[in-house]
Amino acid sequence: MTKIKCTVAYDGSRFHGYQVQPGKRTVQSEIQAALARMHHGQLVKIVASGRTDAGVHAHGQVFHFETPLRVPEDRWAVALNSLLPDDIYIRQAEAVADQFHARYDVKKKEYRYRLLVRAEPDLFRRAFTTHIKQPLDLDAMNQAAEAIIGTHDFSCFCAANTEVNDKVRTIYHLSVQQEKDDETVIRVVGSGFLYQMVRIITGTLLDVGTHKLDPNQVAVIIAGRDRQAASATAPPQGLTLWQVTY
Amino acid sequence: MTKIKCTVAYDGSRFHGYQVQPGKRTVQSEIQAALARMHHGQLVKIVASGRTDAGVHAHGQVFHFETPLRVPEDRWAVALNSLLPDDIYIRQAEAVADQFHARYDVKKKEYRYRLLVRAEPDLFRRAFTTHIKQPLDLDAMNQAAEAIIGTHDFSCFCAANTEVNDKVRTIYHLSVQQEKDDETVIRVVGSGFLYQMVRIITGTLLDVGTHKLDPNQVAVIIAGRDRQAASATAPPQGLTLWQVTY
Structure with a gap:
């Protein structure tokens, strides 16, 4: 074999x-x-x-x-x-090699979440972006991202229906960057991700970017370990599993 | 009303x-x-x-x-x-105004045809580009485009199943330009277009760009008024009706 x-x-x-x-x-x-x-x-x-x-x-x-x-x-x-x-x-x-295992041997995963930031929707990008109508405060979002980077119990960013007990994960990189006139990309690299974690992080960063949530609150939300304290789960279509490192 | x-x-x-x-x-x-x-x-x-x-x-x-x-x-x-x-x-x-008519009052139409030019396909762009595996000679394509610009009988670029008799049209602009690392766009502006005309022009320019057809042949093809002399019709998914001017 x-x-x-x-x-x-x-x-x-x-x-x-x-x-x-x-x-x-x-x-x-x-x-x-x-x-x-x-x-x-x-x-x-x-x-x-x-x-x-x-x-x-x-x-x-x-x-x-x-x-x-x-x-x-x-x-x-x-x-x-x-x-x-x-x-x-x-x-x-x-x-x-026979010993290789695609799930157990993962060292890092990178996800990218693509946002279309402009007043009008774009039907040609609707399957690959999430449409945000108002401008985003990228500085505030990157400030919030700093609180997420590192090793934490991420219970606050894990969907309720999970069987995972250990919710400690390490986020190595998390940044929000404008890529084109009207596209902004969230890049996140971590040791592993809980169920819907990237989409809940995105939802939380979007609340920060639209000034519904103060960036200083994010550390408090993580410490509280309560899913209800974090923001809504962002839609799936903006999200791409970019790379898996072994 | x-x-x-x-x-x-x-x-x-x-x-x-x-x-x-x-x-x-x-x-x-x-x-x-x-x-x-x-x-x-x-x-x-x-x-x-x-x-x-x-x-x-x-x-x-x-x-x-x-x-x-x-x-x-x-x-x-x-x-x-x-x-x-x-x-x-x-x-x-x-x-x-009551007199306005969306078809009869057209002054100019612009179409854009988007090509993905690289070895690998990209499934995220498959609905909006046509994939060309080999590099294209853009200089040769633009040279051929010069022969198409102007007022001509475009019988050679008209699909057989049409009821139109007058096949004289004016092409105001036709250019081939690299837009990104791996995307090249054909822009064409004309007084009007025959059935599948843009896709047949694209097919012909692609044969020039891949050196299957000499750019100097294009004027001869137009003068011959024979659909069989021109190249195959390019696929629909790269094509977008960009703008209509009245």
């Missing part, structure tokens, strides 16, 4: 998230269907770095699988892409 | 083109459905500057309609947008 590691991009718009769900179109089930066609109908289970929610995109999601096939490693991406729908694209495939 | 002129943007991806077709989702039928809801179920026919094909987008398509309703002109866009699906957006609405 050979272990193959793949880096995959997907447009989350038409998926019910990453993970297999009976009767629903998901990223995992589409990739497994393509692999089954290469393996004479046999199920080949893939293991990803983690799930993404419905509507969330990936630029660099990573998964692994094991195969008895002797396909040269540089042919896997071409073969899979020829079988995959047009909203999934395998960017790279390589053979890795 | 009041005559209203609207400027509308749409994402052509999920439409069977602009024009009403029985049983198909089209831009015109969606807009007319929204207008019917405002007019107690009554059909309000809209007249656009022209059709667009399936998959073709609009940044600034224009249409008019007549209405007995006394809605302030600045409320039309808000009212219609609240009733329209998320892939159509009325950018502007204004009351115009």
Whole structure:
């Protein structure tokens, strides 16, 4: 058996998230269907770095699988892409050591959240940005980001329906930067993320950026460990899993 | 009755083109459905500057309609947008003189065709660009464009299935320009365009840009008035009706 590691991009718009769900179109089930066609109908289970929610995109999601096939490693991406729908694209495939594990071996993950900041919506960017009508105070948002960077119990930024007990995570980088005239990007790099954590952080930063929340309050919210004290969960379509580092 | 002129943007991806077709989702039928809801179920026919094909987008398509309703002109866009699906957006609405006609009064139209020029596809831009894997010779393409600019019989750039007899049109502007690292845009402004003319011009310029066709041949192709001599029709998804001038 050979272990193959793949880096995959997907447009989350038409998926019910990453993970297999009976009767629903998901990223995992589409990739497994393509692999089954290469393996004479046999199920080949893939293991990803983690799930993404419905509507969330990936630029660099990573998964692994094991195969008895002797396909040269540089042919896997071409073969899979020829079988995959047009909203999934395998960017790279390589053979890795047996010990490699796409979920357990994650060192860092980077997410990017893209905001369209202008009065008018833009239908050509509606699937990949979240529309914010009023200008954002980026200085205040970056001041709030400073309070989030570091190692903390992030219970305040974790959706209620989770089975995870240990909510301590490390955020290495969090910044808010204008990229174009009308686009602002939140970049966050961390050791790992709780359920909907990036979207709740984004919602909180947006409240700071629109002066609904004082940036000095964010440290207080983190210390309180209460999800109710943080802001609403930002919508999925602005969010992209950018990169996973091992 | 009041005559209203609207400027509308749409994402052509999920439409069977602009024009009403029985049983198909089209831009015109969606807009007319929204207008019917405002007019107690009554059909309000809209007249656009022209059709667009399936998959073709609009940044600034224009249409008019007549209405007995006394809605302030600045409320039309808000009212219609609240009733329209998320892939159509009325950018502007204004009351115009009774004589105004969205099709007959067109002075100029601008189309833009967006190319993604790089080895790898980009699934996030697949609906709004056409992917070209090899580098393009922009100098050769702009040289060919010079032969197209002006007033000519453009039979060579007109799809066969058309009822139009007079195929003389004037192209005021045609240029090929790199916009980002990996995006090149063809801009064309003309008095009017024959069926699929912009996509056939694009296909021809692409053959020049990839050295399948000598730029000096383009004047010969135009003079020959033979559709078979020109190149294949480029795909719809790179094309946007950018602006209509009256």
